[in-house]
Amino acid sequence: MAERRTTSLKDVAKEAGVSVTTVSRFLNGKLDLPDTTKKRIESSIARLKYEPNPHARRLSRGQTDTIGLVVPDIANPFFGTLVAAVEEAADSRGLAVTLYATLNRADRELAYLSRIERNHVDGLVFVTNHPDNGDLAALINRTGKVVVVDEDVPLATVPKLFCDNENGGFLVGRHLAEFGHQRVLYIGGPEEMISTQRRYKGLERALQQDHGDRAVIDRYVGAYTIEFGREAARRFVDENLPATAIFAASDEIAIGLIEVFRASGISIPDDVSVIGFDDVGPLHLFGPPLTAIRQPVRTLGQRALSLLMDTDWQRDAPIASEELLPVEIVVRDSVAPPAKK
Amino acid sequence: MAERRTTSLKDVAKEAGVSVTTVSRFLNGKLDLPDTTKKRIESSIARLKYEPNPHARRLSRGQTDTIGLVVPDIANPFFGTLVAAVEEAADSRGLAVTLYATLNRADRELAYLSRIERNHVDGLVFVTNHPDNGDLAALINRTGKVVVVDEDVPLATVPKLFCDNENGGFLVGRHLAEFGHQRVLYIGGPEEMISTQRRYKGLERALQQDHGDRAVIDRYVGAYTIEFGREAARRFVDENLPATAIFAASDEIAIGLIEVFRASGISIPDDVSVIGFDDVGPLHLFGPPLTAIRQPVRTLGQRALSLLMDTDWQRDAPIASEELLPVEIVVRDSVAPPAKK
DNA sequence: ACGATTTAGTAAATCGGTTTACAAAACCTC
DNA sequence: GAGGTTTTGTAAACCGATTTACTAAATCGT
Numbered sequence: 001m002a003e004r005r006t007t008s009l010k011d012v013a014k015e016a017g018v019s020v021t022t023v024s025r026f027l028n029g030k031l032d033l034p035d036t037t038k039k040r041i042e043s044s045i046a047r048l049k050y051e052p053n054p055h056a057r058r059l060s061r062g063q064t065d066t067i068g069l070v071v072p073d074i075a076n077p078f079f080g081t082l083v084a085a086v087e088e089a090a091d092s093r094g095l096a097v098t099l100y101a102t103l104n105r106a107d108r109e110l111a112y113l114s115r116i117e118r119n120h121v122d123g124l125v126f127v128t129n130h131p132d133n134g135d136l137a138a139l140i141n142r143t144g145k146v147v148v149v150d151e152d153v154p155l156a157t158v159p160k161l162f163c164d165n166e167n168g169g170f171l172v173g174r175h176l177a178e179f180g181h182q183r184v185l186y187i188g189g190p191e192e193m194i195s196t197q198r199r200y201k202g203l204e205r206a207l208q209q210d211h212g213d214r215a216v217i218d219r220y221v222g223a224y225t226i227e228f229g230r231e232a233a234r235r236f237v238d239e240n241l242p243a244t245a246i247f248a249a250s251d252e253i254a255i256g257l258i259e260v261f262r263a264s265g266i267s268i269p270d271d272v273s274v275i276g277f278d279d280v281g282p283l284h285l286f287g288p289p290l291t292a293i294r295q296p297v298r299t300l301g302q303r304a305l306s307l308l309m310d311t312d313w314q315r316d317a318p319i320a321s322e323e324l325l326p327v328e329i330v331v332r333d334s335v336a337p338p339a340k341k
Numbered sequence: 342m343a344e345r346r347t348t349s350l351k352d353v354a355k356e357a358g359v360s361v362t363t364v365s366r367f368l369n370g371k372l373d374l375p376d377t378t379k380k381r382i383e384s385s386i387a388r389l390k391y392e393p394n395p396h397a398r399r400l401s402r403g404q405t406d407t408i409g410l411v412v413p414d415i416a417n418p419f420f421g422t423l424v425a426a427v428e429e430a431a432d433s434r435g436l437a438v439t440l441y442a443t444l445n446r447a448d449r450e451l452a453y454l455s456r457i458e459r460n461h462v463d464g465l466v467f468v469t470n471h472p473d474n475g476d477l478a479a480l481i482n483r484t485g486k487v488v489v490v491d492e493d494v495p496l497a498t499v500p501k502l503f504c505d506n507e508n509g510g511f512l513v514g515r516h517l518a519e520f521g522h523q524r525v526l527y528i529g530g531p532e533e534m535i536s537t538q539r540r541y542k543g544l545e546r547a548l549q550q551d552h553g554d555r556a557v558i559d560r561y562v563g564a565y566t567i568e569f570g571r572e573a574a575r576r577f578v579d580e581n582l583p584a585t586a587i588f589a590a591s592d593e594i595a596i597g598l599i600e601v602f603r604a605s606g607i608s609i610p611d612d613v614s615v616i617g618f619d620d621v622g623p624l625h626l627f628g629p630p631l632t633a634i635r636q637p638v639r640t641l642g643q644r645a646l647s648l649l650m651d652t653d654w655q656r657d658a659p660i661a662s663e664e665l666l667p668v669e670i671v672v673r674d675s676v677a678p679p680a681k682k
Numbered sequence: 683a684c685g686a687t688t689t690a691g692t693a694a695a696t697c698g699g700t701t702t703a704c705a706a707a708a709c710c711t712c
Numbered sequence: 713g714a715g716g717t718t719t720t721g722t723a724a725a726c727c728g729a730t731t732t733a734c735t736a737a738a739t740c741g742t
Contacts, residue, residue, distance in 0.1 A: 008728055019692050024730060033690075054461055055399040056728035059697050064396070066439075073425060080421030084414060087442045098407075099440050101428045120395055255623050262626070285599050287628015349698055360722050365700060374720080397698035400727050 007048045015044035027052070066096040067308065068121040070112055072104050072129045077280045078251065078297060079127065082150070085301025086125055093309060095122075106130045113139045123308045125149055129224065131192035141318065147308045149300060152194035157318035159307050163300060164324040165195050168293040169202025169247075171329040172275050175291070176245045177210035180337050181273065184217050185243035187232045187253050189224040196221075199249050199277065218243055222253075229256020237264055244338035245273035251281050254290060269336035279330055289332035296325050348389045356385035368393070407437040408649065409462040411453055413445050413470045418621045419592065419638060420468065423491070426642025427466055434650065436463075447471045454480045464649045466490055470565065472533035482659065488649045490641060493535035498659035500648050504641060505665040506536045509634040510543025510588070512670040513616045516632070517586045518551035521678050522614065525558050526584035528573045528594050530565040537562075540590050540618065559584055563594075570597020578605055585679035586614035592622050595631060610677035620671055630673035637666050 013020040016037075023041055025031035033041070044050075058064045069086055071079045087097050098121060102108040109128060113136070116124060123145040128136065137155030140146050148160045176184055186203055188196035200219065207215035218241055222228035229252060236246070237260075248254035254276035261268060268274050268288055276283060276292035283290040303325065311319060354361040357378075364382055366372035374382070385391075399405045410427055412420045428438050439462060443449040450469060454477070457465060464486040469477065478496030481487050489501045517525055527544055529537035541560065548556035559582055563569035570593060577587070578601075589595035595617035602609060609615050609629060617624060617633035624631040644666065652660060 006728090009730095010728080018690095020729085021693080021731080022691060025691095028730080030731095031690080037690085051456070051458065053400070053728050055396045055405070056697090057730080058396040059394070059400050059699085060728080060730040062697070062730095074415060074428065075418075075422040075425035077416075077418045077421060080418060080424075081416040083421075083440075084416035084442060087415065087440060088444065091442070097440050099424075099428060099438050101425060101432070103429065115392065117392065255626060258626050282596050282622055282627075285596060285603075285627045286623075287626070287630075289628075347698090350700095351698080361699080362701080362723080363721060366721095369700080371701095372720080378720085394698050397727090398700080400729085401698080401700040403700095403727070 006053065007050050008053070009050075011048055012041065012044045012050050015048060016041045064120070064122050065094065066098055066121045067305070068098050068100060068112075068116055068124045069127075070100045070102060070109065070124060071127045072102050074099070074101055076252070078278050078295070081280055081297045082127065082301045082304075085298040086305050089302045089305040093305075095309075102128075104129065106132075106136070109136060110139060113143060117143050123147070125304045125308055126153070127151065128153055129189075129193075131190050145308070145313050147304055147311075149304045150195070154194070157320040159311055159319055160322045161300065161304050161307055162195070162322070162324055163295045163327050165198035165327075166202040166205075168277060168295075168327040169199035169204075170206045171202070171293060171327070172199075172247050172277075173203040173206025174210070175275065175329055175331070175335060176247070176273065177207055177215075179245075179273065179335055181245040182207070182211045182214050182216060182338075183243045183245075184215075185236060185241055185246045186217055186219045186249070187229070187246060187257070188219070188221060188249040191221045196249055199247075203247055216242075224250040224252055226252045226256040226259075229253035229258075230260050231256070233257045233260035233264075237266070243272070245275070245335065247275050247277075249277045251276055251278040251283070251292075254283075254292070255281070258286065258290075268334050271339055273335040273338075275335060283330075284332060286334075288334050290334045291332045292330055293327050294330050295327055299325055347394065348391050349394070350391070352389055353382065353385045353391050356389060357382045405461070405463050406435065407439055407462045408646070409439050409441060409453075409457055409465045410468075411441045411443060411450065411465060412468045413443050415440070415442055417593070419619050419636070422621055422638045423468065423642045423645075426639040427646050430643045430646040434646075436650075443469075445470065447473075447477070450477060451480060454484060458484050464488070466645045466649055467494070468492065469494055470530075470534075472531050486649070486654050488645055488652075490645045491536070495535070498661040500652055500660055501663045502641065502645050502648055503536070503663070503665055504636045504668050506539035506668075507543040507546075509618060509636075509668040510540035510545075511547045512543070512634060512668070513540075513588050513618075514544040514547025515551070516616065516670055516672070516676060517588070517614065518548055518556075520586075520614065520676055522586040523548070523552045523555050523557060523679075524584045524586075525556075526577060526582055526587045527558055527560045527590070528570070528587060528598070529560070529562060529590035532562045537590055540588075544588055557583075565591040565593055567593045567597040567600075570594035570599075571601050572597070574598045574601035574605075578607070584613070586616070586676065588616050588618075590618045592617055592619040592624070592633075595624075595633070596622070599627065599631075609675050612680055614676040614679075616676060624671075625673060627675075629675050631675045632673045633671055635669050635671050637668065640666055 009020045009023055013023045026033055026041055067090055071083055074080050074083055090097050100112045125147050127149050128151050132153050134155055137153050140156040146158045148156055148158055186200050204217055220232045248257050276290050279292040279294035280297055283292050350361045350364055354364045367374055367382055408431055412424055415421050415424055431438050441453040466488050468490050469492050473494050475496055478494050481497040487499050489497055489499055527541050561573045589598050617631050620633040620635040621638055624633050
């Protein structure tokens with residue numbers, strides 16, 4: 001690899017016998033040139049294989065044509081799909097994407113955010129999965145040009161985009177109620193998180209609507225992880241809870257849960273009914289196929305990007321909005337009438 | 342959002358009463374300063390909340406501290422996990438990652454690569470999933486500082502990193518042979534791809550080793566997609582193939598296959614045995630749990646990064662190496678002795 | 683044919699750092 | 713205390729683009 005001095009605008013200008021300014025303007029469409037000049041420049045560019053240096057460009061324009069995407073963990077298919085959608089949408093606008101994986105650690109969220117604050121990117125799509133003590137919100141508000149997606153950062157006054165968690169919970173509750181379930185176990189993420197609050201609330205509303213006071217909901221609070229799914233399953237078995245149906249508030253929780261149930265010989269839906277949430281994995285091939293609420297993940301990603309790019313950020317007042325994307329229930333075979341124990 | 346003039350090195354220097362050079366050098370550890378000066382500079386930085394402008398930095402150093410990651414599709418859990426591993430490894434070295442999703446389109450691979458060629462990133466981890474007519478290889482060789490991962494680009498003379506596909510195929514064949522299968526259907530990706538060639542070869546070797554000439558392998562050539570899995574399943578049914586076991590060369594193919602088999606009432610493993618490849622999805626929860634070859638995806642990602650960063654690229658001769666990572670078979674319940682039809 | 687406007691083009695400043703070349707001060711050595 | 717070396721520091725060039733301010737030439741209306 002020799003010391004490849006990259007060809008610069010100056011080289012092109014010299015080759016074409018014009019000034020750098022002329023070439024630059026021409027390239028940026030700010031100058032109409034007579035055909036002869038135009039041809040000359042174009043052929044010089046081709047001959048020299050000129051590619052503009054993006055860093056110089058960004059430095060002088062004070063704009064990066066890059067957006068940042070902060071996400072807990074891309075290995076998780078839900079976030080992976082979200083990233084894919086954002087990336088695709090960004091690319092179609094000529095934007096590059098820089099990825100910041102926080103690996104579920106709050107300090108990394110803060111670190112990234114403050115590094116980004118000044119100059120790294122033109123805007124930020126922010127996906128957290130942790131409760132915030134206010135630090136994060138403060139930083140987000142200071143940074144500007146941030147869109148919060150999927151999970152709330154309560155004190156942040158920026159555009160927010162979630163799926164309709166409350167209705168998701170409601171759909172679960174109604175489906176369960178239709179099968180006659182009155183006692184349901186809700187297994188969800190950290191208490192402070194808006195997604196879990198709303199899913200629970202929706203569940204509650206639906207169940208009470210159908211069964212009134214006879215509806216009894218137990219609730220395990222933990223994390224949206226496989227490990228917590230396992231833990232909850234073990235606890236459910238140990239405590240011998242009277243619940244006849246379980247609402248697992250994420251694919252991961254459902255996976256952990258099913259693992260343990262299988263190992264313990266608990267049959268779904270004969271012994272207990274289960275409904276999941278997210279539906280990005282191949283739940284339809286599970287044994288039995290798992291009924292679940294489907295999140296519109298790709299739409300979430302696309303919309304996040306357009307929210308980021310099409311918002312008028314010039315206005316002085318902070319822009320706090322909240323947009324909800326509809327969810328749907330995908331009925332499969334993991335719900336049956338309550339087992340008579 | 343007011344016109345936030347970001348504080349620059351100059352501001353810090355003025356505040357601290359020294360020159361910009363001094364601050365710059367100090368920050369880069371190229372200058373030991375007396376405590377008083379040091380304190381002064383540090384407190385100025387803190388007071389002004391100085392953050393270096395990365396673009397200026399990159400421009401003047403001619404180095405980006407960023408690597409590029411070209412990948413077909415992050416929504417695919419296999420690639421998602423790979424990206425996650427690379428990202429994590431990169432981050433621990435202080436490197437940022439810019440993501441380029443090619444969305445399975447060869448022209449985008451070329452476009453990205455030539456954009457990158459000059460100045461965008463310090464190095465590139467390249468994952469393709471298409472056959473190459475030579476254009477890609479030429480571009481890769483010209484670019485330099487590229488590592489090819491997971492799938493080969495035959496004419497590229499750069500370090501390459503794959504999993505041990507041949508042994509993967511062999512493990513499948515041996516497992517199948519142990520159950521008495523002699524007639525096997527191999528469903529794999531595009532013929533030109535090294536991964537599918539080697540998996541097939543391994544399968545063949547194992548089967549012939551155990552059953553000699555009685556081993557009969559049919560082969561469907563397509564793509565590593567769910568859609569092709571479905572197609573292959575339909576074809577298998579239509580053609581009424583005598584195969585008693587199927588080797589599906591990716592998670593996706595297996596998923597499509599199982600979908601159709603379920604719909605057609607074909608039972609795994611009673612009617613036909615199935616083995617998958619990749620094992621990144623929750624195959625263990627399928628009905629029945631799917632036996633599969635497990636790729637060391639995370640290791641693949643980590644190793645890719647160290648290959649990229651620890652290779653001595655200075656040498657004139659192109660560096661062509663090939664490293665294989667071991668795979669293992671995860672035995673579950675999708676293989677049984679051949680059904681007597 | 684004259685001044686007014688538009689077009690085609692240039693030189694130089696700027697973005698915010700790093701780095702080279704050099705100067706002054708401090709510290710040794712004999 | 714003269715000469716050499718190290719420490720501490722500065723001014724200025726440079727990376728490769730964009731952009732401002734300005735000029736020369738061409739075009740226009742009347």
